[in-house]
Amino acid sequence: xxxxxxxxxxxxxxxxxxxxxxxxxxxxxxxxxxxxxxxxxxxxxxxxxxxxxxxxxxxxxxxxxxxxxxxxxxxxxxxxxxxxxxxxxxxxxxxxxxxxxxxxxxxxxxxxxxxxxxxxxxxxxxxxxxxxxxxxxxxxxxxxxxxxxxxxxxxxxxxxxxxxxxxxxxxxxxxxxxxxxxxxxxxxxxxxxxxxxxxxxxxxxxxxxxxxxxxxxxxxxxxxxxxxxxxxxxxxxxxxxxxxxxxxxxxxxxxxxxxxxxxxxxxxxxxxxxxxxxxxxxxxxxxxxxxxxxxxxxxxxxxxxxxxxxxxxxxxxxxxxxxxxxxxxxxxxxxxxxxxxxxxxxxxxxxxxxxxxxxxxxxxxxxxxxxxxxxxxxxxxxxxxxxxxx
Ligand code: APR
Ligand code: PHB
Numbered sequence: 001x002x003x004x005x006x007x008x009x010x011x012x013x014x015x016x017x018x019x020x021x022x023x024x025x026x027x028x029x030x031x032x033x034x035x036x037x038x039x040x041x042x043x044x045x046x047x048x049x050x051x052x053x054x055x056x057x058x059x060x061x062x063x064x065x066x067x068x069x070x071x072x073x074x075x076x077x078x079x080x081x082x083x084x085x086x087x088x089x090x091x092x093x094x095x096x097x098x099x100x101x102x103x104x105x106x107x108x109x110x111x112x113x114x115x116x117x118x119x120x121x122x123x124x125x126x127x128x129x130x131x132x133x134x135x136x137x138x139x140x141x142x143x144x145x146x147x148x149x150x151x152x153x154x155x156x157x158x159x160x161x162x163x164x165x166x167x168x169x170x171x172x173x174x175x176x177x178x179x180x181x182x183x184x185x186x187x188x189x190x191x192x193x194x195x196x197x198x199x200x201x202x203x204x205x206x207x208x209x210x211x212x213x214x215x216x217x218x219x220x221x222x223x224x225x226x227x228x229x230x231x232x233x234x235x236x237x238x239x240x241x242x243x244x245x246x247x248x249x250x251x252x253x254x255x256x257x258x259x260x261x262x263x264x265x266x267x268x269x270x271x272x273x274x275x276x277x278x279x280x281x282x283x284x285x286x287x288x289x290x291x292x293x294x295x296x297x298x299x300x301x302x303x304x305x306x307x308x309x310x311x312x313x314x315x316x317x318x319x320x321x322x323x324x325x326x327x328x329x330x331x332x333x334x335x336x337x338x339x340x341x342x343x344x345x346x347x348x349x350x351x352x353x354x355x356x357x358x359x360x361x362x363x364x365x366x367x368x369x370x371x372x373x374x375x376x377x378x379x380x381x382x383x384x385x386x387x388x389x390x
Contacts, residue, residue, distance in 0.1 A: 003029045003119075005313065006139045006152040008127055009159030010039060010120055012102060013285030013302045015109035017156060019059045020310045022118050026317055029150055031124040031141055033159070036110060043189060043262050044102035046214055047072075047199070047296035049387025052303040053098045056105065061112045068215070069100030075385075077350070077368070078202035078209075081248045084372050085198075091375070091382035099199075101214050102299050129155045129168050133279035153280065156309065160286040161271070169278040181268035181292060181347065182354055183207070185222040186229065188239055189262040194219045195247075195255045201294075201350055203368065204246035208294075208351045211247070222293075224351055227267060236260050268292035268347065270340055275329040276305070282328060284309055289336045291343035294350060295385065301339035304390045305332045335388060342384040 005021060007014045010032030018030045032039065048056075048069070056062040073089035073096045089096055113120050124141040131137045138151045157165020166174070185208075194213035202209040207224035214220055223243055225234075236259060244252035271290045276283045285302030308331055312324025349367055353360065371377045 001029065001148065001150045003027050003150060003152050004317070005029075005154045005156060006031065006129075006150050007156040007158055008129070008139065008165050009033075009157070009163055009285075009287065010036075010110075010122070011158065011160055011285065012106050012109060012299055013287075013306055014156065014158035015106065015113060015120070016055065016059055016061075016303075017158065017284065017306050017310060018118055018120070019061060019109060019112050019116070020055075020306070021313060022113075022116055023060065024314050024318070026313060028119075029152075030113070030118070030120040031127050031139065031150075032120060032122050033124060033127065035122050040103060040107055040110070042103065043187070043264070045293055045296060045298055046099055046101045046212060046220060048098040048100055048102075048105070049296075049300040049303070049385075050095050050097065051307075051387045051390055052300055055303055055307060056108070059109070059112065061108045064108055065098060065100050065105070068104075069098040070215075071096050072099050072198055075199040075201065076196065077371075078200050078204075078248050078251065079368055083200065083248055083251070086378060086381055086385070088382045088386055091379040092386045093383075095382075095386040097296070097386055099213060105299070127159070127164055129157075129165065129281060132168065132281045135280070137280040154313070155281045157281055157283040157287045158285050161290050163287050165281060165287050166273055166283055168281065169273075173275070173278060175274045177270075177272045177274070179270040179344070181270075181351070182227060183224050183351065184227050184229070184265045184267045185210075185293065186225045186231070186234055186239065186265050187220065187222045187263070188236070188260040189214070190219050190221070190258045190260050191217060192219050192256045192258040193217060195251055200247070200251060201346075202246050202248075203350045203364075205352060206242070206246050209243055209246035211251070225265060226354075229265065231263050231265055234263065236263075239263070266293070268294075270344055272333070272336060272340060274333060276332050277325075277329040282309055282325075284332075288332075289340070291339060292347045294346040295339070295343040297339040297343045300387055301336050303387075304335045307390045308332050335390070338384070338388055
């Protein structure tokens with residue numbers, strides 16, 4: 001087979017790029033390791049920055065998001081029994097975020113790829129990029145007993161944190177930066193009315209908690225737990241009791257509980273791989289960087305990678321201008337690191353750190369006090385939360 005751009009990974013990054021390129025007449029193939037059912041069964045976060053929502057519309061995939069997603073113009077930070085509202089709209093110059101599940105984003109992107117007869121190959125095993133530093137790279141994969149070869153101009157590594165793309169960059173070239181946090185988030189999805197129409201991030205001595213939602217009948221809640229905890233240790237009753245303990249009374253008294261329909265523990269990690277280009281291979285999204293979920297930046301730092309790559313590839317094919325591709329890694333990383341900083345700051349501000357000394361705890365308190373007393377600090381939070389410009 002032959003194509004212009006071979007995209008490894010059929011998550012939101014790979015599908016979005018595939019869709020945008022196809023709309024500009026650039027031929028591409030997506031290779032996904034898993035079945036579509038498997039990809040769509042993964043529960044992911046649910047906050048989209050406005051730039052990502054714009055990209056969905058540009059990709060002609062924004063219709064359902066605009067119909068079913070909720071515009072949120074603020075959220076709360078709960079601390080010492082009180083709710084403090086962060087007015088995103090006021091402090092970000094009129095911007096907002098869209099609450100819409102990332103799983104639904106992926107579903108909408110698959111539907112769009114089907115409508116346009118885009119090529120997405122599922123259950124592609126042993127995907128392997130080759131000859132990346134030549135001008136004739138190719139990708140192989142196995143389907144049953146057959147090895148299939150795809151010749152292409154460019155390979156896009158959009159295969160997530162555990163993918164093969166990043167691993168095909170020699171260790172002598174790649175520098176990896178990593179920070180692992182000493183706790184995880186226990187998340188519960190339940191078919192109950194959300195306790196608050198806006199998200200509540202709670203800082204509590206017993207640990208962080210988050211009240212989020214997918215719709216007016218579907219809630220998503222999280223609590224900080226030690227990394228040694230297992231899902232089996234947490235009955236639904238124990239989860240609800242602990243969540244309520246970490247929230248102000250006025251919130252926990254309103255909480256409607258119910259059976260969990262999904263329960264899982266996710267570790268918190270920050271990670272960046274540099275550079276994001278190796279020869280004809282370009283990394284995008286979780287393949288190159290991940291953030292702890294506290295700042296809701298995961299998909300959103302993938303969005304700018306896709307935006308830069310899309311424009312760079314269009315300029316390459318339509319104007320024979322390769323400067324966007326040459327600058328891609330530096331440009332993408334500049335925004336990636338800003339999202340890293342913000343996610344680290346939100347995580348540091350709101351969690352209980354087992355190793356923290358009294359001095360650290362005081363600083364955390366004063367950071368929160370400063371935030372609620374300073375419009376400048378709230379502006380900084382708001383502009384990062386709604387998403388820095390691409
Ligand atoms: N070959 C082909 N596909 C692969 C391989 C491989 N070797 N390894 C992984 N994949 C697939 C995965 O099955 C997954 O569907 O690549 C896809 C990567 O998708 P994500 O992990 O969702 O990464 P990305 O598309 O960059 O999305 C980034 O979306 O859901 C969020 O938490 C995620 O916020 C992050 C953002
Ligand atoms: C979620 O709804 O899953 C969610 C929302 C906000 C976050 C993280 C996760 O910061």
